[in-house]
Amino acid sequence: MDEIKKSYFIAKKDMGTYYLKPPLISWGLMLPIVFVLAFYFRNPTGIKEVVPGLIGLTLLFSCTSMAAIVITFEKRIGALERLLLAPLEIRTILFGKTLGSSVFGLVITIVITIFLIPIIDLSINYPFSFSLIIILSGIAFSLLGILISVGVKEVFEAMTMSNFFRFPMIFLCGVFFPVSSMSFPLPILSYLLPLTYTVDGLKHCLLEDKGVIPLYLNLLILLGFVILLYSLSLFIFKKRIRQEF
Amino acid sequence: MDNIIQVNDLTKFYGKFLAVDHISFDVKEGEVFGFLGPNGAGKTTTIRMMVGLTHPSSGTAWIDGHDVTKEPVEVKKTIGLVPETSNLYGELSSLKNLIYQAELYGVSRKERRIRTLTLLEEFGLKEHQNKPFQAFSRGLKRRLTIAAALIHNPKILFLDEPTTGLDVMSARGLRKLILDSKKKGLTIFLTTHYIPEAESLCDRVAIIVKGKIRIIDTLENIKAQVKETEILEIGLDRPPEDWKNMFLSIDGIKKILIEERRIRFHTKSIDRVTSSIIKFLEERGAKIQSINTLSPSLEDAFVRITGLDSELMKIDKPVKGGPE
Numbered sequence: 001m002d003e004i005k006k007s008y009f010i011a012k013k014d015m016g017t018y019y020l021k022p023p024l025i026s027w028g029l030m031l032p033i034v035f036v037l038a039f040y041f042r043n044p045t046g047i048k049e050v051v052p053g054l055i056g057l058t059l060l061f062s063c064t065s066m067a068a069i070v071i072t073f074e075k076r077i078g079a080l081e082r083l084l085l086a087p088l089e090i091r092t093i094l095f096g097k098t099l100g101s102s103v104f105g106l107v108i109t110i111v112i113t114i115f116l117i118p119i120i121d122l123s124i125n126y127p128f129s130f131s132l133i134i135i136l137s138g139i140a141f142s143l144l145g146i147l148i149s150v151g152v153k154e155v156f157e158a159m160t161m162s163n164f165f166r167f168p169m170i171f172l173c174g175v176f177f178p179v180s181s182m183s184f185p186l187p188i189l190s191y192l193l194p195l196t197y198t199v200d201g202l203k204h205c206l207l208e209d210k211g212v213i214p215l216y217l218n219l220l221i222l223l224g225f226v227i228l229l230y231s232l233s234l235f236i237f238k239k240r241i242r243q244e245f
Numbered sequence: 246m247d248n249i250i251q252v253n254d255l256t257k258f259y260g261k262f263l264a265v266d267h268i269s270f271d272v273k274e275g276e277v278f279g280f281l282g283p284n285g286a287g288k289t290t291t292i293r294m295m296v297g298l299t300h301p302s303s304g305t306a307w308i309d310g311h312d313v314t315k316e317p318v319e320v321k322k323t324i325g326l327v328p329e330t331s332n333l334y335g336e337l338s339s340l341k342n343l344i345y346q347a348e349l350y351g352v353s354r355k356e357r358r359i360r361t362l363t364l365l366e367e368f369g370l371k372e373h374q375n376k377p378f379q380a381f382s383r384g385l386k387r388r389l390t391i392a393a394a395l396i397h398n399p400k401i402l403f404l405d406e407p408t409t410g411l412d413v414m415s416a417r418g419l420r421k422l423i424l425d426s427k428k429k430g431l432t433i434f435l436t437t438h439y440i441p442e443a444e445s446l447c448d449r450v451a452i453i454v455k456g457k458i459r460i461i462d463t464l465e466n467i468k469a470q471v472k473e474t475e476i477l478e479i480g481l482d483r484p485p486e487d488w489k490n491m492f493l494s495i496d497g498i499k500k501i502l503i504e505e506r507r508i509r510f511h512t513k514s515i516d517r518v519t520s521s522i523i524k525f526l527e528e529r530g531a532k533i534q535s536i537n538t539l540s541p542s543l544e545d546a547f548v549r550i551t552g553l554d555s556e557l558m559k560i561d562k563p564v565k566g567g568p569e
Contacts, residue, residue: 013345082333082349088318
């Protein structure tokens with residue numbers, strides 16, 4: 001319980017301290033908003049079809065960007081050392097950093113979703129599943145961001161590294177066109193990426209069951225990604241700390 | 246007094262480089278223990294191993310009864326560390342920085358604010374409580390970093406080069422704060438490359454060179470190592486020329502330290518060498534402005550024990566990047 005409380009303090013501090021950092025504003029906030037506006041102005045009535053993809057994209061960019069900031073920035077100024085010096089388990093630090101990044105991403109995503117509801121007459125079919133999907137995806141993307149960031153020193157390096165994963169995901173995960181329309185072997189790659197299940201799950205919730213994979217399976221696979229990425233991040237985080245400190 | 250720190254055979258390799266070479270020592274509860282050595286001697290690596298930030302290659306350290314390699318979290322509860330770089334959060338005010346530290350250390354909600362305000366008052370930072378850390382001067386940053394290390398009432402305070410890079414007034418103020426903390430019963434472990442700092446603050450000192458401890462003892466005992474040495478200090482009207490080797494050829498002079506216009510002659514008998522030195526200087530037209538006899542200092546003992554030039558100890562490390 002004490003460790004959960006400390007994770008919460010880490011997350012609270014991160015959100016209060018870093019949400020105005022320029023790389024976060026440009027990659028975590030501006031980019032998703034630009035995508036939404038671009039699609040809206042191009043075709044105000046047709047945007048509904050790509051809303052699940054846009055929401056997934058928003059979550060991906062905001063969570064990974066925040067994760068990159070909270071790790072690399074603190075490494076650079078030496079503040080991560082303060083956390084390592086406090087009586088905390090490494091998993092508490094990782095949980096706190098993930099929590100801060102996820103909450104930041106979720107807030108941005110929820111604000112954009114709320115903004116879209118009246119404009120394009122959006123309705124959420126399964127509110128509980130919708131919530132679960134964005135929560136699990138937010139955690140998975142934050143962990144992915146942490147995994148990428150622990151190995152680099154500078155914020156710009158973390159952002160560049162993240163883009164190696166993020167940009168292919170835009171095209172591979174059904175954000176703008178369905179995975180089923182891709183030719184072999186691209187669908188295999190698609191099904192190895194968590195964003196595919198986020199977008200597919202959101203299609204169930206926002207587009208009257210237009211998802212291909214059963215909703216429960218999307219949720220289970222996202223949960224699997226969370227467990228896998230958490231274990232991997234914890235392992236890499238511990239290894240890097242031992243190497244660098 | 247009981248030992249609150251016990252270090253046994255602590256060793257650290259970075260690749261093939263041996264940074265800390267099988268060192269052992271103990272620190273008694275309530276004392277100020279100094280780790281004195283030139284830059285690169287292994288002081289920071291030792292402190293980092295002792296606080297659980299760096300994993301030792303072999304050996305162990307016991308802090309307040311806890312093995313640092315096996316119970317790092319327990320160790321961290323009992324210690325506070327002030328690293329060489331003041332690394333609090335630049336965007337947060339001093340008040341918020343301390344509150345956050347208190348939260349991380351599990352200080353109760355009720356205690357957090359009381360403890361924070363008390364420390365800000367004690368460290369003369371009350372008027373700056375709402376100012377962001379990044380707007381502080383180097384001296385104020387150092388003060389707040391020490392205050393942050395004390396937020397959870399630790400038993401031991403580790404200070405890594407606490408006054409490096411500070412102006413004379415800030416350094417003096419900080420040394421007073423360190424002594425005040427000692428009076429409250431805190432055990433203090435500090436590393437420094439300033440010999441006068443070790444001399445003014447420490448009860449016992451370990452001199453470390455190239456990862457190896459050369460001597461551990463009280464200041465008095467260390468100085469006693471050069472007790473048989475007498476020191477003659479001569480002040481001149483101008484900086485001396487390159488006479489060091491010529492002075493050393495005078496029978497009875499063992500060592501020479503030159504500092505601006507002052508020359509210190511280490512000898513077994515002042516009476517035996519004084520007339521030869523005065524004659525030497527007069528022949529070269531140097532005007533003597535003062536003659537003093539001195540007791541051996543820690544600096545003299547350091548030079549004798551390590552064989553290093555004490556000038557080496559006056560070189561600061563290059564200032565690292567970060568929110569200094």
